[in-house]
Amino acid sequence: MLDIKNLHVKLEEEDKRILKGVDLHVDAGKVHAIMGPNGSGKSTLAYVLSGRDGYEITEGAVALDGEDVLDMEPEERAAAGLFLAFQYPIEIPGVGNMTFLRTALNAQRKARGEAEVSAGEFLKLIREKAKTLQIDPEMLKRPVNVGFSGGEKKRNEILQMAVLEPRMCVLDETDSGLDVDAMKLVADGVNALRDAGRSFLVITHYQRLLNHIQPDVVHIMADGRIVKTGGPELALEVENNGYADILAEVA
Amino acid sequence: MALRKIDHEAVEARLSALDLPQGPSWAAAARRDALERVRAGGLPQRRDEYWRFTRPDSLIQPEPTPAQVLREEGSEIFSGIDRLRIVFRDGVFDPEASDDLAAEGVAIERVAQSGDIHWARDLYGKLEVRGQEPVSRPLAALNTAFATDGLLIRATGKVRRPVALVYLHEQEQSDAILHHVVKVEEGAELTLLETGPAAARFNTVTEVEVADRATFHHVRAQGRDHERRAVTHVFARLGGECVFKCFTLTANGMMTRNEAVIELAGDDAVAHVAGAAVGDGDFHHDDTVFVTHEGRNCESRQVFKKVLRNGATGVFQGKILVRQSAQKTDGYQISQSLLLDGDSQFLAKPELEIYADDVQCSHGSTSGAIDEDAMFYLRSRGVEQSDAQDLLTLAFLAEAIDEIDDRMIAEDLVTQLERWLSRRRR
Incomplete structure (x- = not known):
């Protein structure tokens, strides 16, 4: 599914290297978790995958089912099936949540040469998905993320994914x-989407989330690299002993 | 004060290109008075306080600059709304294309064909004169003198169907001058719609008297012909407990100057003036608004938004004058621009002048670029960059469009705006 090879990334505006050779391979249907201390480069990896400006890729490659991702615009990555659930979802005053979602869905479908979804079909789809995530229909009418609580914003991310x-x-x-x-609630939403053809890369500080979303593989990231990879037990080790032990061990 | 020679010559040059209309007889005095005022006061000059940001040249030169006629595809704006449709082609009334002017609750006549004794005599040119103080508006006086036609609309009850004026532009060098008078009688309700580019150069004045407890909604969509030029004036006088709402959508046009002069004479009245403009390239759009509070406990709102790109210019000059009698005034004014590139500019001049001590007035003005985070968020969900920009543009304009009470009319304008935006890209 996802292949990251020797990925080196620096900030565009300053001479600061953030990713220093990330290697990662995620198979279809698998859930991988990336854990690591603050500043290890986890969020940068997420942004680089989604195509955000401000980063310069100095070395390496990222492929989604063999297709070069780094050459694509953000919207092309989305149409190719890549999705980033934001740590801080963006508020867009004046754009209704429904309009936003329908525009996004139809844009992706169009890019893939599929027929657009009609307003009626979309309404049915969104109501059903919102219900499972316990999203109030009122929230769908409001502007994207404006006035949403932290929890609502995150649920809205999962709704978009669904x-x-x-x-x-x-x-x-x-x-x-x-x-x-x-x-x-968020974890249930994610678990409901688990499927043999869908993979997840779950970035988190804490093991807590991984109690609800069981990962197949856990990676520890530090100073811009994956320094250790293991099974779910690795997350528990972090929970019990913190990152210091692991970092000392690989140093 | 006598005019300088050069200004005198400019006035005479402009006047020489115009004929003073013969009728109607009841308007003759107002026309003569207006002509005298133009002769004495001259035409707008760049040095005039309220013309510093907008060059009046193309609006005052004797002949209009030719403007290419744009053939609009798709359906006419407001075609989904049950309306009484009245058509002007380059400023000339077209009886064939227009609906029957007879309608329930409203009397509609043409200026050029009205009887000898007429109610409009008390309003024609009268509100315009009142609006000349303290800021002179010579192009409105010119209009009063030389308007070839216009409508006299008198609403006596709740008028169910909006009266829709459709201004078609078909000749490249047309110079149209229309003058409308609207009287909304006590407790009556009227919606006036106006659409279309009208002419190569269009000068329109609309005088509106809204009586006690009456409601007047005015929604305009100034068409897309890129080379057209327009100067419009709305002069309104409001009675007590009445509602006046005016909204204007402008897309393209090399020169648009929209002036609104609102006088809140009665107590407990509401006046909203709003506008949304989208301009590209050689686009100059100017909203000049003057709201005077006389009555007590009135509310006024000015909400203006402009999206500018490729060197377009937007101007906003908005004033709230609160006279000593106007206690408990609630005045609000906001003007904002979204600059899609570094070449475009927005010039704003908000003014408050308050003589009453128990009032609430606020104003704000901002200029900004598109929100890059929102842009990325949309793109990361698969929305193409240009579509994302349109979506954010519409979102920016939404606050002004929200000022329109009628949801159907507002949605129609949004649909039109979406079409305009997507066509611009192709």
């Missing part, structure tokens, strides 16, 4: 700012 049905989902600290109940 509607757009990407094959490679990157979740950037989706658990941050969530209480236990909200986290469970």
